[in-house]
Amino acid sequence: MPAPFAVTRGRIFDGSTFVDGQALIVEGVRIAAIVPADQLPAGTAEVDAKGMIVSPGFIDLQVNGGGGVLFNNDPSVAGIRTICGAHARFGTTALMATLITDTPEVGAAAIAAGIEAHRQKVPGFLGLHLEGPHLSVARKGTHDPSLIRPMAATDLARLIGAAGLFGEAIVTIAPESVSAEQVARLVEAGYVVSLGHTDTKAATAAAYIAAGASMATHLFNAMSQMANREAGLVGAALASGQISCGLIADGFHVAPTVMQVALRAKQGPGRIFLVTDAMSTIGTDQTSFELNGRQVYREGGRLTLADGTLAGADIDMLSCVLFVHQQLGLPLGEAINMASLYPAGAVGCASKGQLTAGMDADFLLLRSDLSLAATYIGGVCAYHQSEPTNTDQ
Known part of the structure; x- marks a missing residue:
């Protein structure tokens, strides 16, 4: 089972509203909570969203x-x-x-x-x-x-x-x-x-x-x-x-x-x-x-x-x-x-489609231009793309 971690410094869309200054805490295959970023439990591993949108998968x-x-x-x-x-x-x-x-x-x-x-x-x-x-x-x-x-x-x-x-x-x-x-x-x-x-x-x-x-x-x-x-x-x-x-x-x-x-x-x-x-x-x-x-x-x-x-x-x-x-x-x-x-x-799948406590930890990191940076399925990173390189310089 994946180790617990928190997604920080992201703009979270929980399926209802966009929230800033919060962290998405993942425990195992589920979302444990969304909490103020300054209230993370000590020692929590972090995934830095770098200002990206954290969206339901x-x-x-x-x-x-x-x-x-x-x-x-x-x-x-x-x-x-x-x-x-x-x-x-x-x-x-x-x-x-x-x-x-x-x-x-x-x-x-x-x-x-x-x-x-x-x-x-x-x-x-x-x-x-x-x-x-x-x-x-x-x-x-x-x-x-x-x-x-x-x-x-x-x-x-x-x-x-x-x-x-x-x-x-x-x-x-x-x-x-x-x-x-x-x-x-x-x-x-x-x-x-x-x-x-x-x-x-x-x-x-x-x-x-x-x-x-x-x-x-x-x-x-x-x-x-x-x-x-x-x-x-x-x-x-x-x-x-x-x-x-x-x-x-x-x-x-x-x-x-x-x-x-x-x-x-x-x-x-x-x-x-x-x-x-x-x-x-x-x-x-x-x-x-x-x-x-x-x-x-x-x-x-x-x-x-x-x-x-x-x-x-x-x-x-x-x-x-x-x-x-x-x-x-x-x-x-x-x-x-x-x-x-x-x-x-x-389809009556009550555990998916939102980022709230108890839901499956299926989520995305989307850049400001809405390109995909990462896909997480059940709390595990299934796909990651590094920031595109600017070849014009």
């Missing part, structure tokens, strides 16, 4: 890959470890490894890997997000239509049998392929059910929300849109306080003006939170990769299939935070909360 509920690994192509503990390590370099301290629609065999391997990664306590691994295969072909996005299918009794039994064994659990489904009764059973077993890749009408979405669905997957993308006489899933998700919505803030998946309108319209207590939907390219110079036997191309910050269909995103969570802060004009604290407090709340 980012939580990403939709990560398909990173560090050259795509979870579909490498559903293993080693794959999960590489993905988590890659995203730690961009401020993500907890992520849901996400499996896109695939074969039953790959699905079983992914669940087995998630169970073992949870057992091994892989740093940064929060759980699994199973995005499909029980979706709608009409809103397939980049998912292989030949692998999309209705949820059978055996599928439901397999999911219920694995519940609670791999950490937090999200399953994205479409009402076209999953019944409301199946949703209720998944929720009872401990899954967060997210509606996505669906052409459902608002009334049907409302029935599934009543059955226990509490999330919408990548708002606006691969779902029925809001129109003048039919609200679609977009309208239903924004109007329902029970629904939290993932949002890909890369400027390609959703137009900035649309993001601003959605943020103003969203009814609480459910929130809009940031997700990356990141693929294997994060932290690499990859120019292409394979998904379900099809080539995905990377160019200009976008990932697409040969026909131009967006295929996940080429963005990290810090970049998403910077986008909503700098491009949308959100206050920095709110932008950070969209990547920490709000996703933690969406």
Whole structure:
């Protein structure tokens, strides 16, 4: 277990307010307290934040890959470890490894890997997000239509049998392929059910929300849109306080003006939170990769299939935070909360998303220009970058 230490001389954002002149005390994997800097216990080891922002670590509920690994192509503990390590370099301290629609065999391997990664306590691994295969072909996005299918009794039994064994659990489904009764059973077993890749009408979405669905997957993308006489899933998700919505803030998946309108319209207590939907390219110079036997191309910050269909995103969570802060004009604290407090709340993870006594010691050091200096996961430094050298002198 890490030795106790205090983070000093930083500006702490605890998830509610920015405070100065305080020290963050870490004991083991938890935050012990925030105390006045001149009241540290004698002999406490110190990490000098040098005036930087001390922020809650980012939580990403939709990560398909990173560090050259795509979870579909490498559903293993080693794959999960590489993905988590890659995203730690961009401020993500907890992520849901996400499996896109695939074969039953790959699905079983992914669940087995998630169970073992949870057992091994892989740093940064929060759980699994199973995005499909029980979706709608009409809103397939980049998912292989030949692998999309209705949820059978055996599928439901397999999911219920694995519940609670791999950490937090999200399953994205479409009402076209999953019944409301199946949703209720998944929720009872401990899954967060997210509606996505669906052409459902608002009334049907409302029935599934009543059955226990509490999330919408990548708002606006691969779902029925809001129109003048039919609200679609977009309208239903924004109007329902029970629904939290993932949002890909890369400027390609959703137009900035649309993001601003959605943020103003969203009814609480459910929130809009940031997700990356990141693929294997994060932290690499990859120019292409394979998904379900099809080539995905990377160019200009976008990932697409040969026909131009967006295929996940080429963005990290810090970049998403910077986008909503700098491009949308959100206050920095709110932008950070969209990547920490709000996703933690969406999956009911009460130990993450804030820097208060008893919470997990997952935090970041951000320089004045909001570049990342260090990532701590469970009180251990998972990534550190020295101050950039000025080469102009």
